[in-house]
Amino acid sequence: MLMTSIAALFPGPVVVEASTLLPDAELFADECAFVQAAVPKRRAEFASARVLARKALAALGAPLVSLVPAPDRSPVWPLGYTGSISHCSDYCAVVVARSRDIRSLGLDVEDKRELDPAMQDLVLTRAERQWLESQLPVLRPVLPILIFSAKEAYYKCQYPITGGFLDFQDVELAIEWASGTFEARVLKTGWPAAVARLSGRFVVDPDRVGCGVALMPD
Ligand SMILES: CC(C)(COP(=O)(O)OP(=O)(O)OC[C@H]1O[C@@H](n2cnc3c(N)ncnc32)[C@H](O)[C@@H]1OP(=O)(O)O)[C@@H](O)C(=O)NCCC(=O)NCCS
Structure with missing residues (x-):
């Protein structure tokens, strides 16, 4: 699915990154620990989402941070930013925005x-x-x-x-x-x-x- 098609799903200014799963995506140590016990497919989708999210957040000027989920598994975004993550078979997509532009996103x-x-x-x-x-x-x-x-x-x-x-x-x-x-x-x-x-x-x-x-x- 084209990133432009995904961005067009939202009414305000967003940044979208999407890709087939990235098996060698690099994670922060605490992110690695979070998925350490997961099966390889889950690790790949989790890691892909983090790499894509960091790229999208960087385009908005956000700091480079670890993106460990909350205990309820919902994503945690840097202060002042919001976003949403989705994966399906071999594909992952992430959308982010500044909170002052969009309060919450669902993808x-x-x-x-x-x-x-x-x-x-x-x-x-x-x-x-x-x-x-x-x-x-x-x-x-x-x-x-x-x-x-x-x-x-x-x-x-x-x-x-x-x-x-x-x-x-x-x-x-x-x-x-x-x-x-x-x-x-x-x-x-x-x-x-x-x-x-x-x-x-x-x-x-x-x-x-x-x-x-x-x-x-x-
Ligand atoms: C959260 C949920 C919606 C994810 O949907 P999914 O189709 O299974 O999986 P997707 O790949 O599209 O989305 C996964 C991402 O959702 C995000 N997510 C997880 N819990 C979330 C929540 N409570 N709120 C927002 N996003 C959430 C995570 O970022 C996750 O990716 P990550 O684990 O790499 O961080 C689903 O697992 C769930 O908990 N459903 C229960 C509620 C529900 O579906 N009700 C019916 C619809 S009203």
Whole structure:
């Protein structure tokens, strides 16, 4: 997926870096320790994300720092910056921005594939299923993975604000295929208003599906 296509998923000034996995990516000692026990694929995606994130942050003038995740595994960005990370089979993408331009970012990239029926049951709400059935047959195979990806992007964007967990059934998507946009709406009551409804953009290329959500400053 082109880096320019990923950058276009966001409404404000962002820097995107993306690449196939970088097996020899160099890490800080504390980052190495964090993934020491992980399988090689996980180490490669973690390391790739750190190298790409440092490159993107440097383009914004941020200091060169270690990027060890928080205990809940969410990313920790240098003060004054925000970002989001996604990996899929052999690919990793990172988006970063200055916090004064964008409050929070959510990026998700998935391999373009049909979502198996059990996953569809987990991910899609009843309304989303009905909407799916009304769509053109040629589009239908890609829409479940697109909804999955949009929910993941929404989740990553809202998490730094709420620190809260959401199930796939807690979020409902309204997708507008022609404009490449969607709106994610939280169905459960009491969710913080700032993130209870956020809009996002998507891109579909021959290999991957990408979704981006941004929360702008007040
Ligand atoms: C966090 C989560 C969304 C990641 O999505 P994924 O498709 O499995 O994996 P991706 O490769 O796209 O993203 C991984 C990156 O997400 C980031 N991430 C992890 N937890 C995060 C959180 N709570 N908030 C924001 N970003 C998070 C990390 O940077 C991670 O990369 P890293 O481990 O190299 O640092 C997923 O693992 C998860 O915890 N889901 C539970 C909640 C959920 O999915 N609800 C349904 C949607 S509403």
